[in-house]
Amino acid sequence: MSAENPHRTRHDPHATPDAGHGERVGVYVCHCGHNIANTVAVEEVAEWAGEQPNVVVARDYKFMCSSLGQELIEQDIQQLGLNRVVVAACSPHMHEKTFRSACQRAGLNPYLFEMANIREMGSWATDDREAATQKAKAQVKGAVERAVRQQPLEPLYVDINPNTLVVGGGIAGLTAALELANAGYHVYLVERDSSIGGHMAKLDKTFPTLDCAACILTPKMVDVANHPNITLMTWSEVLSVHGYVGNFTVRVRKKARYIKEDLCTGCGTCVEKCPVRIIDQNFEVGLGYRKAVYRNFPQAVPKYPVIDTANCTFFQRGKCRACEIVCPTDAIDFNQKDEIVDLEVGNIILATGYEQFDARRVPQYGYGRLANVFTSMEFERMVNAAGPTAGRVVLRDGVTVPKRIAIIHCVGSRDKNYHEYCSRACCMAALKFAHLVHERVPEAEVFNFYIDIRASGKHYEEFYHRVLSEGTHFIRGRVAEVTDAARGPGEEGQLIIQVEDTLIGKQRRIPVDMVILMAGMESRKDARQVAALFGLGCDYDGWFTERHAKLDPVVTMTEGILVAGACQGPKAIPESVAQGSAAAARVAGMMGQRVMKREPVRACIDAASCSGCRICNTLCPYHAITFHEDRKVSEVIPALCQGCGACVAACPSAAISGAHFTRDQVLAQIEGILWDARQPEVLWLEPQ
Amino acid sequence: MAKPTFAMYWAASCGGCEISLLNVGELILDVDAAFDVVFWPCVADFKYQDVEGYPDGYIDLCLFNGAIRNSENEELAHLLRRKSKTLVAFGSCAYEGCAPGLANLTTNAATIRTVYTDSLTTDESRTQVPRPVTQVPEGEIHIPVLYETVRPLDQVVPVDYIIPGCPPEARQIAAVLRAVLTGMPLPAPGGTIIGAGNVALCEECPLAKNVKQITRFYRPYEIVPDPGICLLEQGLVCMGPATRSGCGALCPQVGMRCEGCYGPLDGQDQGARMLAAVASVVAAGGSHIDEHAQAQEIAAVMDTLVDPAGTFYRFSLAHSLLRRARVADNSA
Known part of the structure; x- marks a missing residue:
């Protein structure tokens, strides 16, 4: 076949003609105040750049991103007829948009602009002025070589689906859902547990104002359940996500509750009559019991219980049916099956929260071995009036009221053996516990063992002083050990805290009745799977990675996927709420535009060059590649493509090209960067 | 009018190219009838002095096979370039160094x-x-x-056309010869590939292709591949996806992986492209395991890929981006 047509030409839709046809490049080297100029000889770089082929003008300027700097570019485009612009400054992440806009204002296609990052990759990375200057030249040379091969591109516009998926029904997710629903957009709220409310629903009081958590949370939960713009899907999990910003298709599994929601009145008779009682490891963190048909807590939303088939007598042994018999509305349905639902949404907000650090991992503190060592969440449940002890502070035996209580800070946090980060909320929760102990057991003595007290929120420091004045003992030092091995008569039958009090410089042994471990926050065990499912990144600790830690904290590198709350990093309630609102505002802002401008950086397969080998078929993270069985060629769907370039790199016959990152552009950039590299020598063997 | 003149020469090569030329069958008689053979060490007793005695541009068509690896090869490359109107790099050695080029690894x-x-x-x-x-x-x-470094012909003298393959398929040689004999216009010279396709080999390979998820690699002797299914999917590093078509996918059809003898597609680095492709379809780990464990799993899969240089660059090393390995050898 090929013999008959041996000279078939290859068509590369993004191919650029050979450079050197009148490209007029302007190069601008930014001082960035002292950020760049202190390390890079910016004048020298600009002067040198001016001597390079195709470069018409090269300048250095104090702040290129200032309006004066941008005007400089605009003037040169208009007066000198520049048709390519290179700015050597910070990262494209920071200011690519700024300079693209400047080019556009002056009538130049913004994709004819190229940025050389000589700050993050140069001046900030070294103190060696000579080396940094040399590198800056190489980066500029590479940028110029790439710029002259760039092609004007037009942005793509796509419609935005106005629905939003919020994953996680904790306080961050609830806030986001309510904000969007109140703005008139439809929200699907998917929660894995049987009720919304998240960790906050387990708490008694919240610091520093000591509001009752339930009193401020449950109205929001009820609002969510009743809101006409919110479809609440509890006991449900996301199975798959396809599509792209503006048009995601999300598959959700609604797990069988075995309760007909349209008939159940939430009366609770089934729960009451269920003969099976098991320890509730989830909501009550092992401190209380629940039935086989259960609700997490009385104010659970939705009000319908679920049947735990692993412990239900009927599901295990085929008899019992007590709940079915007592249900006044015949709402029990043992034959219910999981349902698969497909949702169409434009944006997804992940608010999947955190998990508490497992205190068993710090064996020297004895949790799980010494009965009266509790975790902070256990203590939360204990002091909660709706909790297993109805709010009484007692030891594990359920009766004895402790006289001396130790609260150990930073368990699993600020510790290189576990997590180096600070979990942010535990100091204040520990102060709250100290206060609550004084309130519930006025005669008790409380010892807080801390490294530093981190009270950097509104009214937090004041709360700290209040707790100090209530007579709590503060001992500065990381506890070495909690032990029941008494060394003297005063220690028998008690838990001994072995600690170095760093303020007095002495080892101390403090006998107590009860120990509370302020276990830190960590990312959920399945955070990496969730990240892979939604196509976003995780950091080393498993927290979801935001686009910019300071300036774009709720948006991820994947367009249309946002994060809110503690899934992005340890957070207390106020920050989680703020992020929930912020994420909702970002989504609402985008949907207000109805259509969305998208980068034209897309991959494209030249059908004539595609051999149909199907290497690319599995690797697209956005499922943007389809294979046409009839024609034996693969095709990229531009609307799905995010322009990541994975297929461009993988295509063994180079049939896939990426707009704005074509092979000739990238290779030219590499050659530019290597402008001063030595040519390899050919070695000859001398005659012997 | 005198008949047009024909020459063929072998530099660093195995002789397979001449055999393949003779495999065109009876067409060789037409070639003999149409051309005056003026230099062809394999079949006719001409001396180098005879060639030196020809006027420049005397040879109308010169098929040059073999790589340049010694001073004689280079001398003849320059001589034949001077004496030939049309110089063709014939076969993989002249085009891209081929197996002799692997000497550049050491x-x-x-x-x-x-x-x-x-x-x-x-x-x-x-x-x-x-x-x-x-x-x-x-x-x-x-x-x-x-010489220390083996070079393809076009790294020594300008080449008008390239006929790839190790050796070039007789069918393809015949098509080119017929075109020359019937006076069909050839494409513009300048290192232009003729006698081959312009799409990867998979295009003409009839084996069924599915999505690829490779969990271990095999050398050809280690498994009997399932006939009818893409060999790469079965763990044989078939170079087809990164190799120019034109041979008719002869090897894959009989269960032998494509070794890549037709070389890379236009402007590409065959080994790099295939390496990137293979790296993209290794199914190791998964997002649920941590990076370290994933790296270990990937390494375990890649350990089953023996002789990567010989696998990915068997034919194209001397003509690739790499050209040769940097080797410090002080024992010489």
Whole structure:
């Protein structure tokens, strides 16, 4: 076949003609105040750049991103007829948009602009002025070589689906859902547990104002359940996500509750009559019991219980049916099956929260071995009036009221053996516990063992002083050990805290009745799977990675996927709420535009060059590649493509090209960067 | 009018290209009838002096096979370039270095050691290493000097056309010869590929292709592949996806992986492209495991890929982005 047509030409839709046809490049080297100029000889770089082929003008300027700097570019485009612009400054992440806009204002296609990052990759990375200057030249040379091969591109516009998926029904997710629903957009709220409310629903009081958590949370939960713009899907999990910003298709599994929601009145008779009682490891963190048909807590939303088939007598042994018999509305349905639902949404907000650090991992503190060592969440449940002890502070035996209580800070946090980060909320929760102990057991003595007290929120420091004045003992030092091995008569039958009090410089042994471990926050065990499912990144600790830690904290590198709350990093309630609102505002802002401008950086397969080998078929993270069985060629769907370039790199016959990152552009950039590299020598063997 | 003139020459090559040319069958009689053979060491007794005596541009069509690896090869490359109107790099050695080019992975001294000394079948007591200059009673005699780096023809002299393949398929040679004999216009010269396709081999390979998820690699002797299914999917590193079509996918159809003898597609680096493709379809780990464990799983899969240089660059090394390995050899 090929013999008959041996000279078939290859068509590369993004191919650029050979450079050197009148490209007029302007190069601008930014001082960035002292950020760049202190390390890079910016004048020298600009002067040198001016001597390079195709470069018409090269300048250095104090702040290129200032309006004066941008005007400089605009003037040169208009007066000198520049048709390519290179700015050597910070990262494209920071200011690519700024300079693209400047080019556009002056009538130049913004994709004819190229940025050389000589700050993050140069001046900030070294103190060696000579080396940094040399590198800056190489980066500029590479940028110029790439710029002259760039092609004007037009942005793509796509419609935005106005629905939003919020994953996680904790306080961050609830806030986001309510904000969007109140703005008139439809929200699907998917929660894995049987009720919304998240960790906050387990708490008694919240610091520093000591509001009752339930009193401020449950109205929001009820609002969510009743809101006409919110479809609440509890006991449900996301199975798959396809599509792209503006048009995601999300598959959700609604797990069988075995309760007909349209008939159940939430009366609770089934729960009451269920003969099976098991320890509730989830909501009550092992401190209380629940039935086989259960609700997490009385104010659970939705009000319908679920049947735990692993412990239900009927599901295990085929008899019992007590709940079915007592249900006044015949709402029990043992034959219910999981349902698969497909949702169409434009944006997804992940608010999947955190998990508490497992205190068993710090064996020297004895949790799980010494009965009266509790975790902070256990203590939360204990002091909660709706909790297993109805709010009484007692030891594990359920009766004895402790006289001396130790609260150990930073368990699993600020510790290189576990997590180096600070979990942010535990100091204040520990102060709250100290206060609550004084309130519930006025005669008790409380010892807080801390490294530093981190009270950097509104009214937090004041709360700290209040707790100090209530007579709590503060001992500065990381506890070495909690032990029941008494060394003297005063220690028998008690838990001994072995600690170095760093303020007095002495080892101390403090006998107590009860120990509370302020276990830190960590990312959920399945955070990496969730990240892979939604196509976003995780950091080393498993927290979801935001686009910019300071300036774009709720948006991820994947367009249309946002994060809110503690899934992005340890957070207390106020920050989680703020992020929930912020994420909702970002989504609402985008949907207000109805259509969305998208980068034209897309991959494209030249059908004539595609051999149909199907290497690319599995690797697209956005499922943007389809294979046409009839024609034996693969095709990229531009609307799905995010322009990541994975297929461009993988295509063994180079049939896939990426707009704005074509092979000739990238290779030219590499050659530019290597402008001063030595040519390899050919070695000859001398005659012997 | 005199008949047009024809020459064929072999530099560093195995001779397979000449055999393949003769495989065109009876067409060779037409070639003989249409051309005057003026130089063809394999079949006719012309001397180098004869060629030197021809006027420049005397040879109308010169098929040059073999890579340039010694001073004689280079001298003849320059000579034939000067004497030929149309110079064709014929076959993989002349085009891209081929198997001789793999010598660029090491040093000349190491190659000579392996061939003349270290080989198991060599009697070390009788080792003789070729020397460029030897003193004999009659005076000095010279043999060509072996170069450190093997080069394809186009790295030495400009080449008009390239006919790829190891060897070029007789069917493709015949198509080109017919075109020349019937006076069909050839594409513009300048290192232009003729006698081959412009899409990867998979295009003409009839094996069924599915999505690829490779969990281990096999060398051809390790498995009997399932006939009818893409060999790459079965773990054989078939170079087809990164190799120019034109041979008719002869090897994959009989269960032998494509070794890549037709070379890369236009402007590509065959080994790099295939390596990137293979790296993209290794199914190891998964997002649920941590990066370290994932790296280990990937390494375990890649460990089953033996001889990557010989697999990915068997034919194209000397013509690739790499050209040769940097080797420090002080023992020479």
